[in-house]
Amino acid sequence: MGGRTAGSAAVLGGLGMEAMDRLASRREAALEDLVAFLAIPSVSSVPAHREDVRRAAAWLAERLERAGLEGVRVHPTAGHPVVTARSAPVPGAPTVLVYGHYDVQPADPPDAWTHPPFSPRVADGRVYARGASDDKGQVLMHVLAAEALAATGGIPLNLRFLFEGEEESGSVHLHDFVAAHREELAADAVVVSDTPMFAAGVPAICYGLRGLAALDVTVRGPAQDLHSGVFGGAVANPVHELARLLAALHDADGRVAVPGFYDGVREPTPAERAEWARLPFDEAEFLRTTGSPRLFGEPGYSTLERVWARPTLEVNGIAGGFAGDGRKTIVPASATAKITCRLVPDQDPVAVVDAVVRFLEARAPDTVRLEIVRHEADPGVLTPLDHPVVAAARRALAATFGREPVNIRMGGSIPVVHTFQSVLGAPTVLVGFSLPDERFHAPNEFFTLDNFYRGTEALVRLWLALAGRDGAGAADGGAPRGGEKEHTP
């Protein structure tokens, strides 16, 4: 599948060339590693997979050791383990924290997979498995890139690695972990590969993510299910009351109707709106990916603006009463909805949840009881684009993919990114190599191998560029050469 990107020899010095050659000659071994990693069902949110998550952490730690990294540790937490490592110190060179997650989403429904999710299948230049693109493939790319440099003269800057096993279940213990290890994790910037490129062949630097706030709402009525002939009509039905509450959360146009929900929302700047309008966005393709009959969303905003820069409230699922085959004539005892809100800067996550809770409590009739359980609430994040890591990433991506990367935000969430800002004071640059249609969280997830290999080369270039070793001058704003203070945000 192709060799090095044409033209790389022109800008890369000896160290870079050797690292690139090493990557090119070891693609088969890299794929074997990927298959082995993906075969471990590290589903963080399912207690039965606890031991598998631990095995994935151990596999990763062993692989980091083999890559020549130092201080590899598997830290137990109250949840799943955190894996850390670092490169050999290079005094005066920048320090970058690399973050990723080795846990995956559940693979259900199993019947929807054409091949078992944890028996990775390599076909058509892709590897199919749960976690292939989100995020194990991209985690491994970082290990491989570091290994290639370590084996060919050394990693030219200070890399610290932080890989967690709970991202897909909300990163609940990672904030405290980062706070407790802030000295070891201190860095000028954080680089994360856990996002898609903008499109096939269009590399992207992502500078914004939405946050996430979650709550469960339960409406309780009778003490247990009742015969609907004996009691129906004389007591309130919790499913009806929940449906009424949920229906009130949005207006007919799709705006959230909760007073205060949009408080603090920072509008995308005119420059952002103009830049996004120029992106090669294929709305018909986006619609096709969804499988919905038509797109729908808040008036006054484009599709990209809606998913990147506007907050939303989604009912993720409803449970209650009887919905099996056949018939069961009851007034159900209760009904529950799981709700998540995607948040943008500068919404206050707790204030948003408070507003939703107040709204529901004010509307719930006294014929039922309302129970609300609040879960995590993490804010949206934005990273400045004038950081040296961004300049270095631009050069690395352009040289690798043969086209300038686009600057984008994304609508997904990576909770710890805000912690990196607030606890470490370090900005996070998101440089991802998956594709938007690679079925994150869905059946038949896959990763495109060409991007796996090329992205690994891009990461080598990124580290060389940041160390001022990619042949580009500092005149374009990048390539700090030591003096860490000067590129501290």
Ligand code: BES
């Ligand atoms: N890799 C995603 C985040 C992502 C997806 C960013 C698409 C940009 C575009 C990550 O693993 C994820 O799915 N996060 C969860 C977080 C939640 C469980 C707290 C999400 O966004 O739902």
Ligand code: ZN
């Ligand atoms: Zn992910």
